[in-house]
Amino acid sequence: MFEYAPAPESRSVVDIAPSYGLFINGTFEAPGSTGGVFKTVNPATEEVLAEVSAAGSEDVDRAVAAARSAFGPWSALPGAERAKYLFRIARIIQERSRELAVLESLDNGKPIKESRDVDLPLVAAHFFYYAGWADKLEYAGFGASPRPIGVAAQVIPWNFPLLMLAWKIAPALATGNTVVLKPAETTPLTALFFADICRQADLPPGVVNIITGAGETGRTLVEHPGVDKVAFTGSTEVGRQIARSVAGTGKRLTLELGGKAANIVFDDAPIDQAVEGIVNGIFFNQGHVCCAGSRLLVQESAYDEVMESLKRRMATLRLGDPLDKNTDIGAINSAEQLERIRVLTDAGSQEGAERWSPPCELPAQGFWFAPTIFTGVTQAHRIAREEIFGPVLSVLTFRTPAEAIEKANNTPYGLSAGIWSEKGSLILAVADKLRAGVIWANTFNKFDPTSPFGGYKESGYGREGGRHGLEAYLG
Numbered sequence: 001m002f003e004y005a006p007a008p009e010s011r012s013v014v015d016i017a018p019s020y021g022l023f024i025n026g027t028f029e030a031p032g033s034t035g036g037v038f039k040t041v042n043p044a045t046e047e048v049l050a051e052v053s054a055a056g057s058e059d060v061d062r063a064v065a066a067a068r069s070a071f072g073p074w075s076a077l078p079g080a081e082r083a084k085y086l087f088r089i090a091r092i093i094q095e096r097s098r099e100l101a102v103l104e105s106l107d108n109g110k111p112i113k114e115s116r117d118v119d120l121p122l123v124a125a126h127f128f129y130y131a132g133w134a135d136k137l138e139y140a141g142f143g144a145s146p147r148p149i150g151v152a153a154q155v156i157p158w159n160f161p162l163l164m165l166a167w168k169i170a171p172a173l174a175t176g177n178t179v180v181l182k183p184a185e186t187t188p189l190t191a192l193f194f195a196d197i198c199r200q201a202d203l204p205p206g207v208v209n210i211i212t213g214a215g216e217t218g219r220t221l222v223e224h225p226g227v228d229k230v231a232f233t234g235s236t237e238v239g240r241q242i243a244r245s246v247a248g249t250g251k252r253l254t255l256e257l258g259g260k261a262a263n264i265v266f267d268d269a270p271i272d273q274a275v276e277g278i279v280n281g282i283f284f285n286q287g288h289v290c291c292a293g294s295r296l297l298v299q300e301s302a303y304d305e306v307m308e309s310l311k312r313r314m315a316t317l318r319l320g321d322p323l324d325k326n327t328d329i330g331a332i333n334s335a336e337q338l339e340r341i342r343v344l345t346d347a348g349s350q351e352g353a354e355r356w357s358p359p360c361e362l363p364a365q366g367f368w369f370a371p372t373i374f375t376g377v378t379q380a381h382r383i384a385r386e387e388i389f390g391p392v393l394s395v396l397t398f399r400t401p402a403e404a405i406e407k408a409n410n411t412p413y414g415l416s417a418g419i420w421s422e423k424g425s426l427i428l429a430v431a432d433k434l435r436a437g438v439i440w441a442n443t444f445n446k447f448d449p450t451s452p453f454g455g456y457k458e459s460g461y462g463r464e465g466g467r468h469g470l471e472a473y474l475g
Ligand code: NAP
Pocket: 155, 156, 157, 158, 159, 160, 182, 183, 184, 185, 186, 213, 214, 215, 216, 217, 218, 219, 220, 222, 233, 234, 235, 236, 238, 239, 241, 242, 255, 256, 257, 258, 259, 289, 290, 291, 387, 389, 415, 455, 459, 460
């Protein structure tokens, strides 16, 4: 194999301040003015990037109050006026996309080629898409004069920090709501840069408030009595707690939670494309993807061929510096997540599955995990049941479509699935029986702002994206 010469993206395109305050009512407050502070690090090097404020309950009060006073005037604006702000934000994101992509890779550890070519274009597309809806809400199918809900509390995870922000903020603003958003503790920086973009776009103060902090800040925010709507993306465990705390309060709730998707390969599938889809399904974003194709179901008659090409393909994946444009697999987002991946993969070996990784040198600093597959996995194994949220694939086999469907649905989750076959009729028949919110056919991990996304069962409820995504923000 060729060794690639390093092709690093320049770090100097982004200017990170030593510390950041909360963004409330259109201004950045002094860092740590009321609560404490915490550090955010680059997971590829463990270098401290900045110090960030931890919002306490008084900060949450102020942020919710700012969103409340902004709600009246913002919701009274004609939709076409709100659209102007959203279009402006979308254009500024495009103009600053290189800076934001580098920042996202620094704070999250994901390869620059993903933040540059996937995250940032989708973030801008989301704002453009919902800007287009802002003046057409009465034609969206939710009544003749749909009304916004009020103040939305939004809590997001660390795997797609800016993209999850876009999924939350764009539809909320288009429909006339105001928001208080809390990014994840380990990836707060792009949300804080987004706050600056709101200022640059002259967004009225209080329409968007960004408060940083850990899980406790998130809990205080969703439990705040001044909040009308809660939108959460994260783990099923925290989602359950939130559902409990919101029950009986009259707050509206949408939950986007975990997944354990089946990627089903029939023996008539185009094997080379399927292998690309398998690799993209589980190694994209280090497998930190809620809809990752983490369970590969291969028809027995194609098993040897699929496994042989999959291993050959995995041996060409380049792991390393996220800012290098040739990198395929970046850093694991945090020491905690790395530990979780280790515990689950150790369980895989202990329970008798066979583990394989291509030869792969891991950098000495930072948090890294080699791309890994487990074969001989049975449905009872933890690695077949629990979400690993890392670059780890569990391989199972099947003989008939009925067996594939049964195994694919044998999970408490239901977020996504993939089907690979030459036969359209087989794809449609299988898709019809899978209990999953998104099903890809002969592709995987394709996203578009016009397409609704969301889960069945323990993967949550409500839909984000598309026309359906408006419903969560309309009363
Ligand atoms: P997490 O621990 O549930 O955290 C998600 C967010 O909630 C973070 O901002 C977190 O703050 C905050 N939080 C923690 N405890 C809270 C509480 N008691 N009340 C309110 N907020 C709280 O999940 P994660 O480990 O960051 O993310 C991985 C999970 O997200 C995976 O299960 C993945 O499948 C899921 N996910 C789902 C989707 C989807 O669309 N369905 C998309 C992406 C990810 P801290 O950062 O400080 O912990």
